[in-house]
Amino acid sequence: MRSAAPEYGEFDAKKVFLDTRVKPSPGLIRGRVDIDPRMVGAGVTCKF
Secondary structure: OOOOOEEEEEEEEEEOOEEEEEOOOOOOOOEEEEEOOEEEEEEEEEOO
16 A cells, blocks of 8 residues: 655745725825735645
8 A cells, every 4th residue: 555645845936016096086085005915835745
């Protein structure tokens, strides 16, 4: 019987850029959103 040893590994890194702005109009509040997160992921695949 074969053991369930890891056969594949993966690593993933991403950076997301998001910039949102609202133009000012009479009676509205100006708004701005800047999101700049970093995401990292890792995984292992096993064959049974």
